[in-house]
Amino acid sequence: MAYIAVLAGCFAIGMMAGWKAGQIDHYAYDLMLRLQPPEPWAPESVVVGIDEETLGLRGGARAVRPILSEALDKLAVVKPKVVALDVILSDREDPGEDARLEASMRSTRNLILPCELVGAKWEDPLPRFKDLAVALGHVHPGQDGLDGVSRQIPLEETTGGERRWALSLEAFRVTRGEAIVESPEDLQIGGILIPAARSAGGRPMLVHYLPQGSIPTVSVLQIEQHPEMLRGKTVFLGVTALSLARDRLLNPYGEPVPGVAVHAHAFETMARGKFLTPASDSSVLALCLLLAAVAGATFRLLPGWQAYLLGAVVLLVVMTALPLEFFRYGIVFPYFAPVAVAWLTTAGAASFQHFFVRRQLRRSESEKSRYQQAIHWVAHEMRTPLTAIQGSSEIMTRYSLPEAKRHELSAMINSESKRLARMIQTFLDVERLGEGEMEMKREPFAAADVVEACLKRVGPIAERKRIRIALDTAVDGMLIGDRELMEYAFYNLLTNAVKYSTSETEVHVTAESRNGELRLAVRDQGIGMDEKELKNIFRKFYRTKRAEASGEVGTGIGLSLVEQIVSHHGGRMEVTSQPGKGSCFTMVLKALIASDAETADRRG
Numbered sequence: 001m002a003y004i005a006v007l008a009g010c011f012a013i014g015m016m017a018g019w020k021a022g023q024i025d026h027y028a029y030d031l032m033l034r035l036q037p038p039e040p041w042a043p044e045s046v047v048v049g050i051d052e053e054t055l056g057l058r059g060g061a062r063a064v065r066p067i068l069s070e071a072l073d074k075l076a077v078v079k080p081k082v083v084a085l086d087v088i089l090s091d092r093e094d095p096g097e098d099a100r101l102e103a104s105m106r107s108t109r110n111l112i113l114p115c116e117l118v119g120a121k122w123e124d125p126l127p128r129f130k131d132l133a134v135a136l137g138h139v140h141p142g143q144d145g146l147d148g149v150s151r152q153i154p155l156e157e158t159t160g161g162e163r164r165w166a167l168s169l170e171a172f173r174v175t176r177g178e179a180i181v182e183s184p185e186d187l188q189i190g191g192i193l194i195p196a197a198r199s200a201g202g203r204p205m206l207v208h209y210l211p212q213g214s215i216p217t218v219s220v221l222q223i224e225q226h227p228e229m230l231r232g233k234t235v236f237l238g239v240t241a242l243s244l245a246r247d248r249l250l251n252p253y254g255e256p257v258p259g260v261a262v263h264a265h266a267f268e269t270m271a272r273g274k275f276l277t278p279a280s281d282s283s284v285l286a287l288c289l290l291l292a293a294v295a296g297a298t299f300r301l302l303p304g305w306q307a308y309l310l311g312a313v314v315l316l317v318v319m320t321a322l323p324l325e326f327f328r329y330g331i332v333f334p335y336f337a338p339v340a341v342a343w344l345t346t347a348g349a350a351s352f353q354h355f356f357v358r359r360q361l362r363r364s365e366s367e368k369s370r371y372q373q374a375i376h377w378v379a380h381e382m383r384t385p386l387t388a389i390q391g392s393s394e395i396m397t398r399y400s401l402p403e404a405k406r407h408e409l410s411a412m413i414n415s416e417s418k419r420l421a422r423m424i425q426t427f428l429d430v431e432r433l434g435e436g437e438m439e440m441k442r443e444p445f446a447a448a449d450v451v452e453a454c455l456k457r458v459g460p461i462a463e464r465k466r467i468r469i470a471l472d473t474a475v476d477g478m479l480i481g482d483r484e485l486m487e488y489a490f491y492n493l494l495t496n497a498v499k500y501s502t503s504e505t506e507v508h509v510t511a512e513s514r515n516g517e518l519r520l521a522v523r524d525q526g527i528g529m530d531e532k533e534l535k536n537i538f539r540k541f542y543r544t545k546r547a548e549a550s551g552e553v554g555t556g557i558g559l560s561l562v563e564q565i566v567s568h569h570g571g572r573m574e575v576t577s578q579p580g581k582g583s584c585f586t587m588v589l590k591a592l593i594a595s596d597a598e599t600a601d602r603r604g
Contacts, residue, residue, distance in 0.1 A: 003296070003352055010348035011292045011341055015285075018337020028335030029151065030252035032327045037211050044175070044271045045264045046233045047217040048075070049240030054220045064239070065089075065097045067220055071237055072104035074223040078230045084112040084171040086139055086238030086260040089125040098128070105132040112170050114139045120159050134174055137167030140202075141249055141259050150249040150257070153266050154202030155187065155194070168266035169194075175234050175271075194270055195277045206276040206332065207262065208269040209251045215264050236264045279326070279333045287333065288341040291318060295345035299353045307353070311346045318342040382423065384461075385416040392416075419457075425484075440568050441482040444592060447518055448475040450483065451509065454491040462498050468506045469494070475511040477518045477591040481569040489565040490520065492558045493585045497524035501582070517571075518591040523584040529577040537575060538563040 050067055058067050068087060075083055092098065105111055113133040116123045117140060124130055138157045141150055155166045165173075165180065169187075173180055178190040187194040187203070196203035217240065218226050238260030251257045251265070269275065279287075294314055299307045318338055326333050392409040395401070401409070455469060462469050479486065497507045505525040512519045529537065538559050563573050570590050577583035 003300070003349075003356075006348045006352045007292055007296045007345050010344035011288065014292075014341030014344045015288060015337055017340045018284075018288075018334060021334075021336035021340070023147065024336045025334045026147065026149065026151065028323065029332060030149070030254070032324060032332075033209065033252045035324065036327055038208055038272070038274060041210065041214065041268065041272055043210070043215045043264075043268055044234055045171075045215060045267050046080075046230055046235050047215060047240070047261050047264050048223065048230075048235050048237045049217055049219055049258070049260065050238065051219050052241045052243065055241050055243070057221065061243075065093060065101050068237070069097070069101045069104040071220045071223065072101075072108050074220075075230065075235060075237075076104070076107045076109075078223065078227040079109070080230050080233050080235040082110040082112065082171050082174050082234040083108050084114075084137065084167055084234065084236050084263065086114055086167065086236060086263060088114055088116055088123060088139075089129050090123045092126060098126070102128050102132065105129060108132075110134055110174050112137055112167065112174060114167055115164055116140070117157050117159055117164075122159065122162060122164065135170040136164060137170035138164045139167050139259060139263070141262055148250055149252060150207070150262050151252055152204045152206045153262065155196050155205050156198070156203040158202070166263075166266065168263040168270070171234050171236070171263070171267050172270045175267075189270070192270060192273050195275050205266065205269070206278065207251075207266045208272070208274055208276050209253065209265050210268060212253065212255050215261065215268060217261070234267060236260050236267070238263075274330065276327075276330050276332050279331055284334060284337060287338055291338055291342045292345040295342065295349045298346075299349035308350065311350065315342055315346060382420060385420040385423070388416045389413050389420075440485070442480060443483065444478050444480045445483040445486075447477050447479050447511070447520065447589075447591070450479075450487050450490055451475045451511070451520065453487055454494055455509070457491060458494040458498060461495065462507070465498060465501070466504045467498055467501055469498075470506060470508050472508050472510045473512065475520070477511075477513055479518065479569070479589055480592055482565075485565045486569065489562040490522075490587065492562050493522040493587070496558065496585075497522050497526065497583075500524065501526035513591060516591060518589045519586055520589070521584055521586040523582065525582040528579045528581050528583055530579050534575055534577060538573065 048071060050064065050071075054067060055061065055063070058070075064087065068085070072083070089101075111133050112135045113125045113129060115125070115136045115138050117138060124136065125133070130136065138154075140154055140157055153166055153168065155169050157164055157166075169180070172192075173189055176190045176192075181188040185195070185197045187196055194205060196205045216226075216229055218229065223230065238258065240258045240260065242256075249257050249259065249262060251262075257265075291314070295311065298310050298314070301307075302310060319342075322338070323333055323335055392413050396406060396409050451471070452475075455471065458469065494507070494509075501507060501524045507525075508521075508523045510519075510521045510523070512521075566573055566587055566589065572588050574586040574588060575583065
């Protein structure tokens, strides 16, 4: 679950970053268009421009309407199929010039005039001109607000309940002689389906720009010199002079393009039927989910360098081949979101697996060390009974002994072998208890029996060091639990007291009943411990520096098992100690009152 949570977090961050990275997506779109320009195409349109030379020879900006009259008169001779004008004619100027322009428009077949959205109102041509047009088309350029590049145009604009189609769309409709059939997702003119979903952006359509020079451009002064170029074509007539054009834009190739040429490129996009369609939100989400799943599966299923190699290949494909391949089929995916998701999920999966493997390795090494220590502890604890068995058997084999002595040694061998078997079983039980794999016995037993058995067993060890063990108080009370485990715990306290005490000292055992608790204490006169050592004394495999300096062999596992056993019996351990003055280990256990003990005996 943690692995999935990491991947989900990386996925979410990548998606949020993708939503904020529109400019990067634009740069990627421009680059892909340059790398995969449209195939060669015989254009159906021509741009007739009012260029700098025309303005210079015809009187400058003040003479735009006379220039338009001249251009329309010349075009009427060569007979283009449609003429789409990209000059707003909303103001009244010289009456004579307007009359001449009106006359020129009357002689122009299939004339489409521009309109513009200004604030919340349409700015239309003068009524005398508007009545001569077969259609009005808006000339909103669709300029990007971040970098000024014109990548798409709105095919539809609506204000005050009045809708207008784009100039290029109206030109295409009139050229084809078909009506516009619309649906929420697209527009259809004849056999051409235009992917332009209705949205707040007014049915935006990506303009599939042709390379520079693909659409012929003719100056108004040169119309008569190129009649064949214009005959039967759709003509877009407008200002191309840099000094006068107010809608000079940049195309994705980084080239300056006058607004009239943008309409021509939009027209050619529809005429060719080769559209660039933005991928739907669901498709983007599905792709990003797939990339996250691939990253997760890669580092989950493959080991080491193989996972990193495949992850690098996936990232390379996502950053280069994948967006280009989609673009080749006319689908424009946002660039940054898939790349961000691929990078973040790959990095997240790799990091998680790296630290997971390291954690597993540390756990494995810890388990290995633990079992090595455990085996060492078992071997150490077994040494005493094995030595007794080995020595007794050698004496019986090597010497001819009296029957009484032979019987005594046989009894010792039997006793120590049983002790060895109990030791092994106790160790296994304690290990299973620590892992939660063993159900502890719940039987009543006398605390005095446990103390007596342990004192009897530890006696020979204490005698070898000339240490006196004294039971200072009588032991009363009943306990409930596992007697063998409790014997192991108390015996461990006694052997530690003997082990870490100097010769000819004393170990005192006391018992006290208080507030329903039995306190069994073992006090020695040994090496003692400081506060730091006391804090870690019950930690598994911990050995104090004083214990190591004393030369006594130990593993540090015994006291941790004692603490586990006492804890599983509902008790606790208390320790007091001072360096050089000895230690006191106290087992605080819940004792049975008389009525509880009688009930437990009856159940037993």
